[in-house]
Amino acid sequence: MAFYRRLGDVPAKRHTQHRTPTGGLYHEELMGEEGFSSDSSLLYHTGVPSAIVDATEWELPDLSTRENRPLIPRHLQLHRLTGEDWKAVDAVTGRRLVLGNGDVRISYVAAGEASPLYRNAVGDECVYVESGTATVETVFGVLQAAEGDYVVIPRATTHRWIPTGSDPVRLYAIEADSHIAPPKRYLSRYGQLLEHAPYCERDLHGPTEPLTVAGTDVEVLVKHRGSARSSGSGITGTRYVYPTHPFDVVGWDGFLYPYTFNIADFEPITGRVHQPPPVHQVFEGDNFVICNFVPRKVDYHPLSIPVPYYHSNVDSDEVMFYCGGNYEARKGSGIGQGSISLHPGGHSHGPQPGAVERSLGVEFFDELAVMVDTFRPMELGEGGIAAEDDAYAWTWSGRGPAS
Structure with missing residues (x-):
């Protein structure tokens, strides 16, 4: 996080006695990233946060x-x-x-x-x-x-x-x-x-x-790291039971x-010619970024082409979730509200046939999409397999493998 917040009842100095109205001690918990070396917050619990039954x-x-x-390339219809x-x-x-x-x-x-x-x-x-x-x-x-x-x-x-x-x-x-x-x-x-x-x-x-x-014997589901050998994905789960409710924090402060x-609060960055996807970035994690494409004025060079140029994802897979408006570059592909397009590294992709000509002279795009670019290949989960539109890969050519 970028800034400090303080809520509720916290002591004047960290790691010092902080007492309840009846004279007992609150239990201070440090929640921090990267082993005490990055952002953290201090939470003050009425119960013991480590206690499980x-x-x-x-x-x-x-x-x-x-x-x-x-x-x-694949089209997944999430609805x-x-x-x-x-x-x-x-x-x-x-x-x-x-x-x-x-x-x-x-x-x-x-x-x-x-x-x-x-x-x-x-x-x-x-x-x-x-x-x-x-x-x-x-x-x-x-x-x-x-x-x-x-x-x-x-x-x-x-x-x-x-x-x-x-x-x-x-x-x-x-x-x-x-x-x-x-x-x-x-x-x-x-x-x-x-x-x-x-x-x-x-x-x-x-x-x-x-x-x-308030509460006693409260269940919490925890998703945590396991081994690929035991779970296939390297992720497993545990069901804890706590003697008191974990929502027992009377105050906290910090950056996490x-x-x-x-x-709607994202202010789009535009230019005279088409801007590359990094200008749409909103968040990042290790080996991936999150971008959003929002309603915006588009390129204003007199000879501009507002839709994206064809591009090869040399180092990444591009995952686009279409969640509002009309996405100009994908018209005629079957993509609509609730769709995902997966454009993998190793495959050149770009606007659908006719989209470039239709975009000439357009001054505003009314589109909303969330994009995740990953730097390792994306694989299909069971939900993706169940939601696939098998015709998408052939929409640029108009011919399928059996044609």
Whole structure:
């Protein structure tokens, strides 16, 4: 995170006695990254945060993947994954893996039921809300999530999702094996978002007050690192039972906490000629970046071509999630709301036939998309396989392999 926050009741000096109204001690917990060498926060619990009374295995949803073989661009229609039983689906255990590799996994879920308490101890999560609303209760406090929000949840943050509307909350979950943060080029050496950044600290919304909940023998699902030999994906799960509720923090302060950022607060960077994807970047993790393409004025050179030029992803796979508007370069491909395109490294891709000519003279693009570029190949999860449109790879030529 780029700035300091303080909520609730904390002592004047860290690592000193902090007593309850009845004279007992609160239990101080340091939650920090990179072994005491990076961002952290100090939380003050009424209970002992390490105390557990039971631990059993949690069988995770299917996280197996298969290679993108043969190597082709793919179109995945995620709305196919929504069943009539969405009201009984929760935002954690109901996730279906769409794409993944050793650095990042992308899942999708349409949920209507409150999730269990959950903690991802593998990496940070950046969850994009395609539609719907939800309350996200966390050990740091409460976040309100709505359409267009990125919800960034640091590794090992205990939380749960509670849908709040009459329609499902549709979530595009980006789960890292690392931390997720604003791009380094947007930050000063002390962590402030700079003037050329397309957003600033005012656009990031963290909890506003502590959340305390009473309870005994409380279950928390924990996703954590295992071995490829035991789980296939190197990720496994444990179900803990705590003697008291983990939402027992009376105060905290620091630089590490969950927050929301709405895509409408991203200020697009434009130019006289077509700008490359890095100008759309919003977050980054190890071996991947997250970009968003938002409604914007487009190139204003008199001979400009507003849609992208054809390009070969030499070092990366490009995953584009289409979540609003009309994506000009993909017209005629079958791609629409809730679609993913996977354009793999080793395959040249670009606008669909006719898109270049149609774009000439256009001054504004009304499109909304979230892109993840990865620097290791993406593989298909069971959700991606179930949602595939087999015709997409041939849309540039108009001919399939059997033609």
